[in-house]
Amino acid sequence: MPTRVLLQSRLSSSRLPGKALLTVAGQPVVALAARRAGNTGLDVVVATSDQPEDDAIADALGExxxxxxxxxxxxxxxxxxxxxxxxxxxxxxVRLTGDNVVPDGSFVQQMIDDMRAAGEQYIRVAVTDITGLGAEVFSAGLLRQAHRIATDHYDREHVTPWIRRHTADLSVNPPLTGPVKRLRCxxxxxxxxxxxxxxxxxxxxPVAVPWRVLxxxxxxxxxxxxxPLPGTVPNPIGQGPWVLDAARLGGGxxxxxxxRVLDAAAMAGVTHVHTDSRYGDASARIGQSLAHGLSERLSVVAQVAPLTVVPPSAPAGWAAAAVEASVYNTLRLLQTKTVDALLLSWSDWISWSGGGPLGLATVQGDGRCRTIGVALDDASQVAPALADPRVGYLRIPLRWRDIQIPRSDVIVTCSDSAARGLPFVTSVSLPAASVAQxxxxxxxxxEPPT
Incomplete structure (x- = not known):
């Protein structure tokens, strides 16, 4: 049964433009990925676009x-x-991507053998803790059905979603032993x-080295x-028990x-960094690190700048527009299109007939954040904040042991390290200005929280 391996590749990657032609092991990334996929003799073709910017891929591979x-x-x-x-x-x-250089011919053949043994026409790698082993195998007939029937943009952009919905969606975990746990390759x-x-x-x-050795x-x-760190609890944005507060990462x-601090935090298990316009140029500094690759390891919780330019008597629309403008500036500094959470101060949340949260809700609806919430400064504000169903995140300054959080869908972050382990606290937020800290x-x- 003939098999063709297609490696999907293009130069117009948004996160790392031109990555297909970056050199590793003395050759372009996409060339190494193709050669490794074909190192047992499989028919390998790089499928790139017909746009002028991808002439460079075609020329380099042709040579x-x-x-x-x-x-x-x-x-x-x-x-x-x-x-x-x-x-x-x-x-x-076989569908592979040109930015994954680990899969080789034996890896692909094992998937083919597993699919045949199961009597199916589709199989995919299901391992979720290793990014870089993605692969799918399907029949050419199924591909033709998908092309003929699928009309949704998502189905056409990602090639196989229609196939997965119309088959048993067989998945396989490659045989892994030893120290491999969670990995980006x-x-x-x-x-x-x-x-x-x-x-x-x-x-x-580098072409012949076995995938498992690599x-x-x-x-x-x-x-x-x-x-995940001990004490991690499920929540809508996957925030762990330790948030890095960027208060000390400004110009000093x-x-x-x-x-280095952000990288060390990510490697130590921090999932989110908290930033605020009052932290000087911390957001811009974080943005530079996120743009260089940390965005895949660290997510952001950002507090919106105080709405001091909005007159107390201004209508709700004015405040909403000010919030959207502030969010735009925050995302610009962070060099990202989206963050996990956006927060307003409590005073800005309740003023201007609710214009502040209206603006945040608009931003959330546009996909620029996953959840919205408030930063509180008094325990008496907890109950009214939780009464608003739009609130999905609370930032509190102290371990108010006597407060009640009746909603399990709300993330609670406390800036008091002693709050770790309290039943209503999702995370504690701690500042650091050095790798040593x-x-x-x-x-x-x-250690598990006490």
């Missing part, structure tokens, strides 16, 4: 003998369909690229992702040290 197919940029499903027109319905198509950000470059440095034959090298190169700290805090969070 080294890697087959290329060019098709629609905005309709990858059509691109895959067109790239397999010569196959019979029973022939197999993809190349989607600048940090990913530096990890990959270290992982592949000095490998005698995983271990990614671990040693810094690709490991920490496990060297910019490179800010990047992060390491000291990390030690305490490795």
């Amino acid at each position: 080294i003998g890697v087959a290329v197919f060019r098709g629609s940029l905005h309709d990858p499903l059509r691109r895959f369909y067109d790239a397999t027109r010569d196959l019979a319905d029973d022939d197999l198509v 993809t190349i989607d950000t600048l940090r990913d690229f530096t990890v990959a470059a270290r992982a592949l440095r000095g490998v005698p034959d 995983l271990d090298r990614f671990i040693d190169a810094g690709g490991a992702v920490p496990a 700290v060297d910019l490179a040290e800010v990047a 992060v390491e000291q805090q990390a030690a305490s969070f490795q």
Whole structure:
């Protein structure tokens, strides 16, 4: 049964533009990914777009003998369909991406064997804790059905969602032993690229090295992702028990040290960083680190700048517009399109006939944040805040032991370290201005809360 491996690739990546042609192990990323996928003799084709910017991919691969197919940029499903027109319905198509250099021919063959043994026409890698092992195998006939029937933009952009909904959606976890737990071995950000470059440095034959050996090298190169910290509780944004407060990361700290602090925090298990317009240029400094790859490891909770420019007698629409403008500026500084949570001070939340939360709700509806909430300064504000169903996040300054949080859907972050372990507290938020301080805090969070 003939098999064709299609590696999806383009230069117009939003997080790391041009990554396909970055050099690792002496060759372009996409070339290494293609050669590894074909190292057991499988038919491998890189499926890129027909746009001028992807001429560079086609030219570079053509010079080294890697087959290329060019098709629609905005309709990858059509691109895959067109790239397999010569196959019979029973022939197999393997979907890989050009930024994942770990999968090799034996990895692909094992998936094919597993699918055949199950008597199915579709299989995918299901492991969720390792980013960079994504792969799918399906029949050319199923691909043609999807192309003929699927009309939804999501289905066409991601190639296989229609197939998954119309099959048994067979999934497999590759056989993993040893230290591999949680890992990023993809190349989607600048940090990913530096990890990959270290992982592949000095490998005698980067095309032939077994995929499992390469995983271990990614671990040693810094690709490991920490496990959730003890005391982590499920919540809508996946916030762990330790939030890094950026209050000390303003202009008094060297910019490179800010990047080291954020990286150390992420590696120690911090999931979120809290920033505020009152923290000077901390948001801009965080944004630089996020743009260089930390956005895949750290999410942001941001407090909206106080609405001091809005007159007390202003209508709700004025306050709502001021909130949206402030959020726009915050996202600009953070160099991101979205954050996990946006907060208003309690006074701004209750003023201007509710214009402040109206503006936040609009931002949330536009997809620029996942949840909205308030920063409180008095325990008496808890009850009225929770009475508003829009509130999904509370930031409180002290461990008010006698307060009640009757809503399980609300994230509560406290700036008092002694609050860790209280039943209503999701996380504690602690500032740090050095890697040493992060390491000291990390030690305490490795133990279950008391």
